[in-house]
Amino acid sequence: MSWLDVPVDHPFGPATLPYGVFSTAADPHPRVGVAIGHQIIDLPAAVRRLAPGLASAVAGPxxxxxxAAGPAVWAEVRAQLTTWVTEEVYRDLLGGHLVAAGDAVMHLPFTVADYVDFYASEQHATNLGRILRPGQEPLTANWKHLPIGYHGRAGTVVVSGTDIVRPSGQRxxxxxxxRLDIEAELGFVVGVPSTLGQPVPLTSFDQHVFGVCLVNDWSARDIQAFEYVPLGPFLGKSFATSISPWIVPxxxxxxxxxxxxxxxxxLQPYLDDEKTPSWGLDVHLEVRLNGHVISTPSFDTMYWTGAQMMAHLTVNGASLRTGDLYASGTISGGSPGSLIELSWNGQEPLLLPDGSARAFLEDGDEVVISATAPGAGGATIGLGEVRGRVVG
Amino acid sequence: MSWLDVPVDHPFGPATLPYGVFSTAADPHPRVGVAIGHQIIDLPAAVRRLAPGLASAVAGPxxxxxxAAGPAVWAEVRAQLTTWVTEEVYRDLLGGHLVAAGDAVMHLPFTVADYVDFYASEQHATNLGRILRPGQEPLTANWKHLPIGYHGRAGTVVVSGTDIVRPSGQRxxxxxxxRLDIEAELGFVVGVPSTLGQPVPLTSFDQHVFGVCLVNDWSARDIQAFEYVPLGPFLGKSFATSISPWIVPxxxxxxxxxxxxxxxxxLQPYLDDEKTPSWGLDVHLEVRLNGHVISTPSFDTMYWTGAQMMAHLTVNGASLRTGDLYASGTISGGSPGSLIELSWNGQEPLLLPDGSARAFLEDGDEVVISATAPGAGGATIGLGEVRGRVVG
Known part of the structure; x- marks a missing residue:
């Protein structure tokens, strides 16, 4: 429990402390904030007063x-924050640096360096194999040997709330x-860069990756179907990718x-995690379409972990940069994270409680993906939400 | 002819004036330079003295x-440069701001935002189709309807001269x-950004694209072959992409x-360039392996132009950013721009004049790709070279 009256099972309770970038009408400069309940700590202002040695790590828009500051600083900032929100003595000291979340505009939380999208759900890959290549083995021969991935467009990663313009193309x-679709995914945010030519072992995952966010990898299935042989998805994916505003460390x-x-x-040794602490994650997602829950996928079903994705991404010597974002691919264990699966390629449209039916998205549709994970002592760790509305 | 005694047919004569970023032992700060003959104009220093109004446009590393400054500033800077190098009166004024190219270290000339690689050579796509899918139609059904492309890794684009560490992976x-290979390509460098959700017409090509460079898209054919179905190339390409240090406007x-x-x-209207001025380019490349010319591809054979690539890239509403780099794909008209074609999938190794044979690259091999294009009045426009050596 916090003196802020945020219960421990609140998604943004004292055990979560996610980081984002916000501004307000009173101060329109985007700056780093930390969510606690329905409030945001103005982190640069609080740090200036309470921990000036950390000022440079939380400066900037x-x-x-x-x-980039790395694990030791991440731990120190989190330790300070935990003290501030749990010890009554900080009530007055911190009080002046709290902003109501409702008064804040959230911005893209970091400059995305490279964006990679994986394909790590066995259920999703199997469903798509059955839909797109009926009568054949649904998983390709490589699927269980390596986490398949491809590069997406970093410049069109947008923050939750940004309208999604329906893309045109050759269909x-x-x-x-x-056939405009969603993909509910978990994203991994890289903090510490690596050296070109040097693979990063999966045991170094938490030395490089700072945290996670939610990702909606909007997909135009008809554009993708015509373009993707032989070099993979391009315009069917590159028009927009939405991420949640709060990065959970x-x-x-x-x-x-x-x-x-x-x-x-x-598995090859560089992917073998049997003898290392597991990075499977018990994250539960909820996908809502116009307010109705249409799916509840679970990340703990994912065949490949974030640590394995990082190890694979770099095994050829490719380097990591601060701000790299790699997403898991559609999470479809538990229930499917895309409409092409939920409506089985449009053949079985979803019936929504409001009486309408959906095979794919219509103009005006709003999709919200949210997620939680278990914390210590019954705490709930919230990942917030990623929201987007389709405009024609 | 210039007072600098650089003949008009020199690749970096007064009609070329390419831009790069250099430093010297005497001044180790990377800064913008312009190549003229065997010298480099220290552009920020020259501008401070001769055209201070342009200082902000050429500042920084x-x-x-x-x-980002846009076409009007690009034209003004080039007009100033042309005057300085051709009018005798500038001999003394500019003389103090010239550096011998041999004394300069060249740096990555711009921060790469997104990197896209196209597949725009009919000869290359046909050759690869014959090699990889024998007995089938070599071009896929979509090939003549749109310029096929995919996103590559921006963070591993390196400047010419950087050693290439042989990648490991699952083969x-x-x-x-x-099966380490090269791909000789032309790259297009985006200057002026566009708005998310708004396609950029092909007639706006020179309002957004600043210039071109040479690209060697190193490729590990064995890694690529195992990974690329169904989402395209990933680790087979992402370990390194080399670009020439000089950007030709x-x-x-x-x-x-x-x-x-x-x-x-x-063609669809957004790709139809029949009634607009052509952006085919008469650029002649030369590929050397350990000093021996192994191929001389010509860009004028490319089915898709740089303007069409830009129009396609954005037709779904994807936005351009300053520093976006998109490459043409292997240029194989005239002669093939990759070893997999030259050695026909390794079955017919190249015999080099030194008596050695190559199917693919060996450790220690050095590849240099250079290019020229015709200028006005018999001038030669040089694109310089992109160089890289394979290390084990």
Whole structure:
């Protein structure tokens, strides 16, 4: 319990302490904030008063300085924050640096360096294989040997709340996409860069990755279908990718770590995590379409962990940069994280409680993906939400 | 002819004036330079003295400010430079701001925002289709309807001269790539950003794109072969992409503009360039392996132009950012721009004049790609070179 009257099971209670970038009408400069209940701590202002040695790590209009500062500083900032929100003596000291979340505008929390999208859910890959290649083995031959991934467009990663303009393209007839879809994913945010030519072992995951966010990887299935052979998705994905405004540090997910599903083929040593602490994560998502819950996928079903994705991404010597974002791919264990699966390629439209039916998204539709994970002592760790509305 | 005694047919004569970023032992701060013959104009220093109004456009450790400044400033800077190097009266004024190219270290010329790689050579796509899918139609059904492309890794774009560490990966056995290859390409450098949700018409090409460079898109064919179905190339390409240090502005290529090859299927209006001035480019490349010329591809054979690539890239509403780099894909018209084509998938190794044979690259091999284009009045426009050596 915090003197802020935020109960421990509140998604943004004292065990979560996620980082974002906000501004207010009173002070329109984007700056780093920490969510606590329905309030935001103005972190640079609080640090100036309470921990001036940390000022440079939380300065600037994005989280990039904090991301680059590395694990020791991440731990120190979190320890300070935990003290401030739990010890009554800080009531007066911190009080002047709190902003009502409702008064804040949230910004893209960090400058995205490279954006990679994986394909790490066995359920999703199997569903898409069955839908797109009926009669064949649903998983490709490589799928259980490596986490398949591809690079997406970093410049069109947008913060939750940004309207999504329906893309046009060759389907193969030219026109607005008629099969606009969502993909509910977890994103990993890289803090500490690595050296070109040097693979990063999976045991170094928490030395490089700062935290996680929610990702909606909007997808135009008709544009993608015509373009993607032989070089993969391009315009079917590049028009927009939405992320949640709050980055939850890995430290908040300590109690959500679980063993990943049993691996059914032996892994190369650089991917073998059997003898290392698991980075499976017990994160539960909820996907709402126009207010109605349409799916509740669970990240603990993912075949590949975030640590394995990082190890794979760098095993060829590719380097990490501060602000790299890599997403898990659609999470479809528990229930599917995309409409193409939920409506089985549009053949079985979803019936919504308001009486309407959806195979794919219509103009005006709003999708909200939220998530929580278990914390210590019954605490709830909230990942917040990623929200977007389709405009024609 | 210039008072600098650089003949008009020198690749870096007064008609080229390419931009790069350099430093020297005497002044280790990376700064913008312009190549003229075997010298480099220290542009910020020269501008401070001769055109102080342009100082902000050429400030900083990269070309990004100049890229973002837009076509009017690009034209003004080039007009000033042309005057300085051609009019005798500037001999004394400019003389103090010249550095011998041999004394300069060249740096990555701009911060790469997103990196996209196209596949725009019909000869290359046909060759790869024949090699990888024998007995089938070599071009995929979409190939003549749109310029196929995919996103690559911006964070591993390196400047010419950077050693290339041989990547390891699943081939499917894990180990160092045994089929390390080159791809000789032309790159387009975006200056002026565009708005998310708004396609950029191909007629706006020279309002957004600043200039071109040479690209060597190093490729590990064995890693790529195992990973690339169904989401495209990833680790087979992401370990390194080399670019030439000198960016040649579009204005220098005015006389190199030619009609692209005849299109054999009708194009969607957003790609149809029949009634607009052509952006085919008469650029001649030379690929050398350990000093021996192994190929001389020509960009004028490319089915898709840089303007069409830009229009396609944005037709779904994806935005451009300052520093976006998009490459043409391997140029294989005239002669092939990759070893997998030159050695026909390794079956017909190249015999080099030194008596050695190559199917793919060996440790210690050095590849240099250079290029020239015709300028006005018999001038030669040089694109310089992109160089890289393989280390084990």
């Amino acid at each position: 994005s989280l990039n300085a904090l991301l 193969p007839l030219f026109g607005p996409s008629q 890995l430290a908040a997910l300590d109690h959500a770590r679980v063993a990943p599903p049993e691996r059914t083929v032996p | 990269s070309l990004n400010a100049l890229l 499917p056995l894990f180990g160092p790539s045994q 579009l204005a220098a290529l005015d006389h190199a503009r030619v009609a692209p090859p005849e299109r054999t299927v009708p």
